[in-house]
Amino acid sequence: MEKKNATVIAVSSFKGGTAKTSTALHCGAALAKFHKKKVLLVDFDAQANLTTGLGLDPDEHDSLAPVLQGTKTLKDVVRSTTIDRLDLIPADTWLERVEVTGSLAGDRYSHEKLRQLLRPLPYDFVIVDTPPSLCWLTESALIASQHTLICATPEFYSIKGLERLSQFIHSLSERHPLNIAGVVLSYWNNRGKSNKAFLEVIESTFPKKLLTTKVRRDITVSEASIHGKPIFEISPTARAAEDYRKLTAELLKRFL
Numbered sequence: 001m002e003k004k005n006a007t008v009i010a011v012s013s014f015k016g017g018t019a020k021t022s023t024a025l026h027c028g029a030a031l032a033k034f035h036k037k038k039v040l041l042v043d044f045d046a047q048a049n050l051t052t053g054l055g056l057d058p059d060e061h062d063s064l065a066p067v068l069q070g071t072k073t074l075k076d077v078v079r080s081t082t083i084d085r086l087d088l089i090p091a092d093t094w095l096e097r098v099e100v101t102g103s104l105a106g107d108r109y110s111h112e113k114l115r116q117l118l119r120p121l122p123y124d125f126v127i128v129d130t131p132p133s134l135c136w137l138t139e140s141a142l143i144a145s146q147h148t149l150i151c152a153t154p155e156f157y158s159i160k161g162l163e164r165l166s167q168f169i170h171s172l173s174e175r176h177p178l179n180i181a182g183v184v185l186s187y188w189n190n191r192g193k194s195n196k197a198f199l200e201v202i203e204s205t206f207p208k209k210l211l212t213t214k215v216r217r218d219i220t221v222s223e224a225s226i227h228g229k230p231i232f233e234i235s236p237t238a239r240a241a242e243d244y245r246k247l248t249a250e251l252l253k254r255f256l
Contacts (some may be wrong), residue, residue, distance in 0.1 A: 010145040014161030019186035024129040029230035030248035032086035037124040043091035049092040055228025065094040127250035188214035
């Protein structure tokens with residue numbers, strides 16, 4: 001029987017504050033907890049918020065940096081989490097300049113390295129949390145992925161950032177096939193005065209990619225991160241927990 005490669009998804013945004021890390025964490029946790037999928041979360045952002053959001057100290061664990069440099073293996077850096085079937089590769093500050101140090105500095109194909117590492121892994125899904133900028137780490141993550149999930153909020157600067165991200169992804173996809181799995185809106189307020197205008201911009205930038213499920217603003221998401229656990233473990237009946245479950249189910253239909 002032919003071995004099936006992992007479905008790799010890069011969670012991306014051009015700016016911070018779009019709930020990108022929370023989206024990666026909770027979609028990964030929901031896939032493992034409610035859909036019995038084997039999931040690997042990859043924290044590829046030197047800020048390491050995904051790592052701390054799952055209760056790990058980034059100063060005590062290796063990131064993908066030594067693996068990309070060839071001094072460690074993936075097995076050395078994968079960590080288990082409190083959720084069955086959910087593993088994590090943590091981040092650390094070394095990631096920030098990994099492409100200009102060691103063996104990667106002189107490698108003209110360094111952007112391909114992450115894809116070579118992640119695609120053959122024995123997981124159903126590999127979800128990569130990228131930095132909130134169009135840097136080497138983000139480009140490598142997008143090249144490594146078959147899909148990208150784009151995060152935004154109903155705010156002017158977030159929506160404007162989508163236009164630049166769209167251009168970047170379009171340019172990249174001419175060389176590396178990449179499907180936009182969807183655009184997810186977080187911090188959603190059903191009564192927002194400018195909702196219609198924001199939705200129209202998203203539709204014109206990424207036609208038919210806006211996901212039906214929108215994640216409502218919920219303080220329990222921040223409270224869960226303080227505990228180092230997904231919201232499903234801390235406040236399973238919270239509205240954001242409901243939204244992330246629905247969002248994950250909607251996304252799963254797009255991958256099947």
